[in-house]
Amino acid sequence: AQELALTQGAVCRQIGGLEAFLNVELFRRSRRGVKLTEAGLSYSRQVAAQLDAVERDTLSVMRQQGANVIELAVVPTFGTQWLLPRLKDFQQCHPDVTVNLTNRTRPFLFADTAFDAAIYFGDADWSGTQSHRLM
16 A cells, blocks of 8 residues: 555455456455465466566656667576676666566567567577577
8 A cells, every 4th residue: 555655445445346357356354464365376476577567668658758778588597697797887888778678588579579689598590580699
């Protein structure tokens, strides 16, 4: 409720409306509070990525007009172990560029995504792309 700047009652009404719409109990209520049901946990896992994408896209729109944004798909281990530690230096050299990273483990069609580039492990046989060997 605090994060959304709403009252607890307003959040409860929104949750109740969502449960009625889905016809599924998402929370189990008790005197000690609320706890996610199995259905609620499953649903939250399914929508988390989409909500993160909405947040990222919203922040992107709110940023200054004409900002340079790179949407980059990366293999998770490479992104966390190699790329992320080096982004600070990149940001210092290019403060006007925002790099958004998204974990992807399989090839995809760029036309179906907002990605500008991908760093991927494997051969260069990825339909509709140009590849450049990094290492």
